[in-house]
Every structure is written in structure tokens, then in C-alpha cells.
Amino acid sequence: MLFESRLLSERMRNGFCFLHQTHSIIMHGIGLGFRRNIADETIQLSGITPDFLEIAPENWMGMGGYWKKKLHEAADKYPITAHGLSLSIGSPDPLNIEFIQRVKAFLNSFDIALYSEHLSYSQSGNAHLYDLLPIPFREDAVKHIVERIKVVQDILERPLILENVSYYTPVAAEMSEAEFIRSIVEESKCQLLLDVNNVYVNAFNHSYNAKAFINALPLEKVAYIHMAGHEKVSDDLIIDTHGQPIIDPVYELFEWTVGQLHPVPVLLERDFNLPKMIELQKELSQLREITAKNWRSNVA
Numbered sequence: 697m698l699f700e701s702r703l704l705s706e707r708m709r710n711g712f713c714f715l716h717q718t719h720s721i722i723m724h725g726i727g728l729g730f731r732r733n734i735a736d737e738t739i740q741l742s743g744i745t746p747d748f749l750e751i752a753p754e755n756w757m758g759m760g761g762y763w764k765k766k767l768h769e770a771a772d773k774y775p776i777t778a779h780g781l782s783l784s785i786g787s788p789d790p791l792n793i794e795f796i797q798r799v800k801a802f803l804n805s806f807d808i809a810l811y812s813e814h815l816s817y818s819q820s821g822n823a824h825l826y827d828l829l830p831i832p833f834r835e836d837a838v839k840h841i842v843e844r845i846k847v848v849q850d851i852l853e854r855p856l857i858l859e860n861v862s863y864y865t866p867v868a869a870e871m872s873e874a875e876f877i878r879s880i881v882e883e884s885k886c887q888l889l890l891d892v893n894n895v896y897v898n899a900f901n902h903s904y905n906a907k908a909f910i911n912a913l914p915l916e917k918v919a920y921i922h923m924a925g926h927e928k929v930s931d932d933l934i935i936d937t938h939g940q941p942i943i944d945p946v947y948e949l950f951e952w953t954v955g956q957l958h959p960v961p962v963l964l965e966r967d968f969n970l971p972k973m974i975e976l977q978k979e980l981s982q983l984r985e986i987t988a989k990n991w992r993s994n995v996a
């Protein structure tokens with residue numbers, strides 16, 4: 697088990713609520729990505745601290761020595777969630793079963809219940825891309841992905857939590873993006889990672905209504921939220937950089953969104969251009985204040 701009862705009761709006193717069952721942590725709170733260049737600061741942080749840390753398994757699996765020790769130090773202090781980078785669930789290529797089994801062993805070794813990935817693909821043939829490519833919103837793609845999700849979930853013995861991604865090129869669509877996501881979630885029984893900043897970025901770049909899009913999603917299946925910053929590079933283009941502070945309109949969309957949902961963990965996703973820790977702590981506080989005020993269960 698990840699926590700001793702002392703730590704469990706301490707966290708419950710602090711308002712961080714979770715129930716611990718085998719591979720089924722129900723938790724909420726505000727988390728921070730665990731990055732190597734802020735690893736020591738994160739582990740030693742006092743005052744305003746995240747409720748959990750998110751790691752990319754690919755960056756830590758098989759790591760020995762110094763970085764393995766740092767990950768254990770982090771896991772001793774914080775609950776951990778995992779957000780994968782290279783599952784490539786939408787790829788036309790066969791799933792990499794050996795990779796998925798290694799991910800499972802890693803998740804089990806740190807008792808990580810929440811494993812999320814991207815509803816996109818990054819691999820085709822010999823090409824391994826750093827970008828997340830959009831999947832055509834088509835019925836045959838839904839079928840293909842649903843079958844693959846079931847295989848992944850069977851191996852992992854956990855629900856897969858899939859994230860709505862930002863995209864910049866039009867895709868061959870037979871249905872709306874929201875219908876596409878809904879079909880996949882309903883047919884595969886996977887869960888949804890709602891990235892509110894990605895919704896904002898896509899709504900701006902593709903001229904649709906962000907709230908209408910969120911309302912069309914299977915909100916009862918949202919298990920996790922990402923919040924991040926972006927960069928507006930021209931009058932009609934925003935790039936999802938994760939390298940800037942969250943802007944007010946994204947906070948406003950987040951505030952409205954949490955009013956539609958029951959509490960789930962929220963992750964401050966800052967990957968690049970990392971500021972001083974005090975700036976990240978301010979963002980954690982702002983997210984915490986919004987959720988404390990607006991979770992649906994608080995007003996029901």
C-alpha cells in the first residue's frame with residue numbers, strides 16, 4: 697500500500713480525500729507534474745504543496761541509481777498518478793504488448809491506480825513522432841480504438857483514462873469530435889481525462905463553442921483534469937505549449953467546468969519554461985480555491 701495510516705489520516709485532515717482499494721484510488725486534489733529539473737524542490741516543498749504528483753512512466757521506467765532514489769523519495773511524500781506518452785492508442789500499427797506489460801509492472805511497483813494517455817497517436821511504421829497526431833473522427837477509427845483500449849485495459853487491469861488532445865489540422869471527419877470521444881468512451885468503458893486548456897485551444901483555433909463541446913462529452917466518465925498554459929502566436933492561432941502560466945479565460949472555463957462535475961484530481965501541467973516554485977504554488981492555490989468553491993458535490 698502506498699500510504700501508512702498516519703499519512704492517510706494526515707491527508708484526510710488536510711481535506712485531501714481518497715479511498716484506497718486495490719487499483720482503485722478515488723481521490724481529488726490539485727497535483728503537479730514531477731520533472732527532473734524541479735525534483736528536489738518538489739520533494740522538499742513546504743507551505744503550499746501539491747496533493748499528488750503526475751509522472752510520465754516512459755521517463756522513469758527502468759531508471760536506476762540517483763533518479764530511482766528521487767522517484768522513491770517523491771512517492772514516499774506524495775501519491776502518484778501516471779500520464780503516458782507513447783502508447784499511441786490511435787496508431788494503425790499493432791499495440792506494443794511488451795511495452796504495456798512493462799508499464800503495468802511499473803504502475804504496480806508504485807501502486808499507481810490512475811494511468812492516463814492521449815486519444816491520438818504518435819507512431820506509424822518507422823516514424824516515432826514527438827507530436828500527437830489527431831485521429832480521423834470516423835466510425836472505423838472508433839471500432840479500431842475501442843478494440844485496442846479493451847486489450848490495454850485487460851493487460852493493465854485498470855481503466856485507461858484518455859485525454860482530449862489539441863490539434864491544428866483538420867481531420868477527415870464523419871462525426872463531431874465530441875461524438876467521436878463519446879462513442880469511444882461508451883463502447884470501451886474507458887474513462888476521460890478532460891484537458892480544459894486543450895478544449896480552449898481547439899475551440900479558439902477551430903471556432904467552436906468550448907462550453908457546448910464540454911457539455912456534449914460523457915461528463916460522468918471524467919476521472920481526471922489537466923490545466924495548462926498556452927501561447928497565442930497570431931490573431932487566429934494558439935499553440936498548446938505547456939510553457940506559460942494559465943490565463944484567466946482558461947481559469948474561467950475551468951470554473952464553469954468543475955460546476956458540471958463531481959470532484960476528480962486536477963493536474964497543473966507545466967512542462968517547459970518552468971518558473972520559480974512560488975509561481976507554480978500560486979497556480980496550485982488558484983486551482984484549489986476554484987475547486988473548493990465550485991465542485992458540484994459542494995453545492996448539491
Ligand SMILES: [Fe+2]
Pocket residue numbers: 859891922965
Ligand atoms: Fe494535457
